Ligand SMILES: Nc1ncnc2c1ncn2[C@@H]1O[C@H](COP(=O)(O)OP(=O)(O)OP(=O)(O)O)[C@@H](O)[C@H]1O
């Protein structure tokens with residue numbers, strides 16, 4: 069469904085991502101893990117075209133695009149098929165919860181107001197926030213804001229949802245509710261690419277785990293392969309800070 | 318002090334108040350539009366143009382407004398001649414408006430730019446990630462969030478503009494100040510104090526009306542900033 073070849077991203081004169089190859093199947097849940105500053109966020113931003121890669125190709129739902137010469141039209145088209153959930157939620161501050169979830173459907177997808185409204189109620193129900201329709205984001209807890217932002221992402225029915233450390237900015241007691249919501253999204257069959265530092269959660273939820281280091285894909289495999297059986301010294305060193313894995317040596 | 322004389326001349330000013338009001342309104346609106354363009358060039362750092370804006374801003378900042386008025390008044394015909402359009406003189410009011418628009422295009426961009434930069438970048442990225450077009454992002458996210466932040470600065474700009482407009486009589490515009498000079502010379506300078514006090518009262522009333530208008534907006538602005546979650550002392554009250 070999503071296939072990336074030879075992606076090269078250069079920012080401020082530095083090679084941030086070097087020859088990334090990545091593919092995600094429809095309905096697959098893929099976690100991206102790796103040390104800070106490795107380029108996990110950057111990779112998601114490239115897929116969402118918030119960053120402009122220097123080179124590489126992306127095939128998305130049978131259409132192939134060349135990153136270095138992507139047109140404005142294709143850019144909008146691609147962005148409309150993906151949705152991003154940000155670390156800092158990034159809900160529109162000047163809009164209520166309902167407006168946040170509704171607006172893109174009406175504005176971008178040209179749905180009728182009624183259809184968008186129904187869809188929004190549906191999604192807000194799923195994340196447990198139907199009673200907050202008229203609240204402004206500033207009045208919500210971080211966990212609630214993140215759940216609204218998940219509803220906003222789901223409401224446009226993207227082909228893939230990109231989560232960038234969705235729980236990193238949250239107070240510890242709020243992490244659970246958001247992880248719970250993401251788990252529901254995963255169960256619904258949605259294609260997910262998730263950057264996270266919640267190793268236990270990644271292990272639990274993922275079909276596949278990708279370990280990135282230094283702007284490259286270092287190793288990938290099933291959660292078992294990565295968390296329990298990895299022979300890669302970089303992977304093992306990285307994981308050792310989280311817990312002592314029971315490697316089968 | 319001759320109050321009767323003040324009351325006698327007051328109605329004569331009613332005919333020129335619209336001139337001043339028109340100049341202020343046109344200069345403000347056109348200046349604001351120009352400043353939006355200037356701000357876009359500066360925040361997007363559009364090459365070459367961005368450099369030109371530096372020069373433009375530095376010029377308007379450093380040259381006294383009276384001097385800029387003279388440059389416009391005497392300069393426009395020269396400029397037009399350079400393009401093959403022969404004019405010997407330009408209407409003072411046209412030169413005055415052109416100058417005030419030019420000045421405010423720069424001045425107001427100094428308000429809009431920091432206001433734009435104060436908006437959380439994540440707001441734009443969220444809109445981008447959902448596939449908003451540039452215009453959708455501008456009209457739905459940027460503008461509604463920028464206006465409450467920029468409003469105090471814009472109020473300030475308006476007060477500046479009202480004050481600056483009192484200088485345009487110097488190039489021969491018959492506005493409030495222009496008429497005051499005419500009336501003053503009719504009586505050979507005998508009642509200068511009365512004339513200018515009358516003018517002061519008129520400006521005072523104009524400012525009062527404007528301040529009331531601002532208060533109306535400001536209440537709403539504070540409310541908006543509060544529910545958007547801004548907590549600076551400038552913001553929510
Ligand atoms: N605009 C930029 N200009 C230059 N360098 C940048 C820019 N944005 C990010 N970088 C660099 O790119 C590298 C990768 O950053 P990125 O945010 O993708 O890492 P990450 O893996 O998401 O890290 P974290 O786990 O801390 O979120 C970092 O070294 C960062 O300093």
Ligand SMILES: [Mg+2]
Nearest residue numbers: 108109110233
């Ligand atoms: Mg990151």
